[in-house]
Amino acid sequence: MVDLLKIYERLYEYFGPQSWWPAENDFEVAIGAILTQRTTWRNVEKTLEALKQHGVLHPDNILDLSDHSLSSLLRQCGFYKQKTRYLRNFCETLMRDFHGEIASLRKMNFEQAKNWLLSIKGIGPETADSILLYACEFPTFVIDTYTQRIISRLEPATKSSYSALNARFERELPANLEIYRQYHALLVELGKRNCKSQPLCDDCPISVMCSHILKTSRARKEGYR
DNA sequence: GGCCAGGTCAAAG
DNA sequence: CTTTGACATGGC
Secondary structure, X not given: OOOHHHHHHHHHHHHOOOOOOOOOOHHHHHHHHHHOOOOOHHHHHHHHXXXXXXXXXXXXXXXXXXXXXXXXXXXXXOOHHHHHHHXXXXXXXHHHHHOOOHHHHXXXXXXXXXXXXXXXXXXXXXXXXXXXXXXXOOOOOOOOHHHHHHHHHHOOOOOOOHHHHHHHHHHHOOOOHHHHHHHHHHHHHHHHHOOOOOOOOOOOOOHHHHHOOOOOOOOOOOOOO
């Protein structure tokens, strides 16, 4: 078994602190989490910008749009008809239950908040955890395809289902909001740069770090808190 | 032109 | 409970 904390330290040393989640407020975090499903953040940014320019970065305003107007605003980020439904589902439920205030989720316990999110069609485990971690300050570890890919290369035998990996990261790491936020962002950064082919790593741009990822880790306390 | 991107859902096996 | 196909545009 690889040492997950050690990997975190190596990634942090190599890439430095990441500024996630880029957004002006918790609602924008949540919208971005839905829009970025299987989509580059680049395209999501353009879509978020379009929504802002139309002054509809708020659940009320989004619900006022016709299906046609909303989906034309979402076109650039792909799966736009599906995401039109997902976004509507989310905004409707958010208005119905919390008057559009995501901050209300913080007053619930973690289980309740996550179940509330998962009950919305269009929000699965990763999107839910992303919202909980980056918009609501719950220390829950987000597992994405990069994380699954990286772990399965380091440990080909490990079961990499969402819940198994999420449980493992949370078991082996200190339950710390800032570490969870940084670590997930760092894994995405590694995943984006790493070569797509098997295995980790050899000819990818950061092969030196990959081959030494489990060794020589200087203790690095800053950024933990 | 081919492959992939910060997943989710519904339908099958 | 795990696997498969659909969903769609944009970048390299």
